[in-house]
Every structure is written in structure tokens, then in C-alpha cells.
Amino acid sequence: MESQALGEVSSEGSFSMMELLMGADPIVQAVLVALVIASIWSWAVVAEKFFAVGGARKKAKEFEEAFWNGRADEYEPRPGQTADNAGARLFASISREWRDAKTTGSSDHAALIGRAERSLRATVDREVARVSNGVGALATIGSASPFIGLFGTVWGIMRAFINISAQEDTSLAVVGGPIAEALFATGLGLVAAIPAVIFYNKFSGDLNRYADRLDAFSQDLLVRLSRRASDGGS
Numbered sequence: 001m002e003s004q005a006l007g008e009v010s011s012e013g014s015f016s017m018m019e020l021l022m023g024a025d026p027i028v029q030a031v032l033v034a035l036v037i038a039s040i041w042s043w044a045v046v047a048e049k050f051f052a053v054g055g056a057r058k059k060a061k062e063f064e065e066a067f068w069n070g071r072a073d074e075y076e077p078r079p080g081q082t083a084d085n086a087g088a089r090l091f092a093s094i095s096r097e098w099r100d101a102k103t104t105g106s107s108d109h110a111a112l113i114g115r116a117e118r119s120l121r122a123t124v125d126r127e128v129a130r131v132s133n134g135v136g137a138l139a140t141i142g143s144a145s146p147f148i149g150l151f152g153t154v155w156g157i158m159r160a161f162i163n164i165s166a167q168e169d170t171s172l173a174v175v176g177g178p179i180a181e182a183l184f185a186t187g188l189g190l191v192a193a194i195p196a197v198i199f200y201n202k203f204s205g206d207l208n209r210y211a212d213r214l215d216a217f218s219q220d221l222l223v224r225l226s227r228r229a230s231d232g233g234s
Contacts, residue, residue, distance in 0.1 A: 025159055028181045031152035032188060035145060039192040042141045045134050046199045053206045056086060056131045060210065063087030064217055086127040086214060093123045094221045098228070109229040116225055120218040128211045135203050142197035149189015156182025 160178035
């Protein structure tokens, strides 16, 4: 008899994930939908940043190699266009300061280097900000998703105790649904948070290395500008 009762409970309590979602409490449904959206959002950011950060680093490296091999002119944009390469934009920034100094006939080399350094610093900041745009969303999702899932967990467990109190029954058929909702919310919160945290750390490291590369290239450009200004080159 006991085994037959357990079988009946198991049969009645069987459900799929979709049935669980559709039959969940509205509060838990809202939590699950929010976590699904957060997970989709984080993967969209990961996909976009994977190509954006990787492409930016590759282009910057290619321009540096071309620059040191005397092929920087290959990356010079056509009139009315903007260079699609961070290294080329840095080079254009310092070249603009040099041309302005030559046009005005200024012989204050210290002022020229100071202006060029500030221009390069601003350009580097813009380049890093442009590539890193959206990465902060991964940090938000990674930190908030577990707590959103925890809220769904607490709500589901609370419903389980309310059902026990209302029906005065502790069988699986009474508490199984709310407990399953609670655990599903916890799991989905982790599913959304873990990849977001992993890829946020990865992209943060990649962006730091990207910024370091641009900074180093900027310093090389400043050294060349300083040497040309001291030599009175054209």
C-alpha cells in the first residue's frame, strides 16, 4: 500500500520545466523571467565583446607592426573618413599636434610635448571606453542574479510552508511544487551569474592589456615626437 501511494504521488507530481514555469506563483514567474532575460543579455554582451575586444587588440597590434616597419601610410584613412584602428587614431592625434605646431611656427617644444601627451591620453581613454562599453553589465548581472534567485527561493519555500499550514499535510504533493520552484530559481540565478562573472574577469584582463599596449605605443610616439622636435625635423 505504501509503495502504491508513493507511486501515485510520483505520478501526480511529475512535471516538465515548462510546466513548472507555467504553474509557478506569479512572483516566482517574474523572478524566473528576469533571470532568463539577464542570462540572454549576458551572453549577448559576451558574444559582442568577444569580437570587439579581440578585434581591437588585433588591429592595434597590426598597426604597431606596420608602423615600426614603415608601413603606417597603409592605414591612413581616405579624406572624410575616420581610421578604424586605435593605433592609427593615436598616430593621427600626435601627427595633428605636430602639424599645428609647424603651422603656428611654435618653438616651445615642452608645450608641444605636453599637448601631445594630453591628446594621446584622451585618445587612449576614449579607445578603451569605446571597447569596454557594456562590460559593466556583466558585473551587474553577476552580482545581482544570485540575489534575485535567492528571492525566488525564499518565496517558493514560504509558499511551501503556507501550503503545509493550509492543508495540514506534509506530503510531497503539497510541498513539491513550491520547493521545486525555489530550487529552480536558485539554479537559474547561478546559471545567469557564473558565466557573467567569468567573462567579466576575462574581459577586464583583456581590456587592461589593451590599455597597456596603447599606453606603451603612446609613449613610443611621444619619444619620437620629442626627438623630432629637438632635432628640428619637418
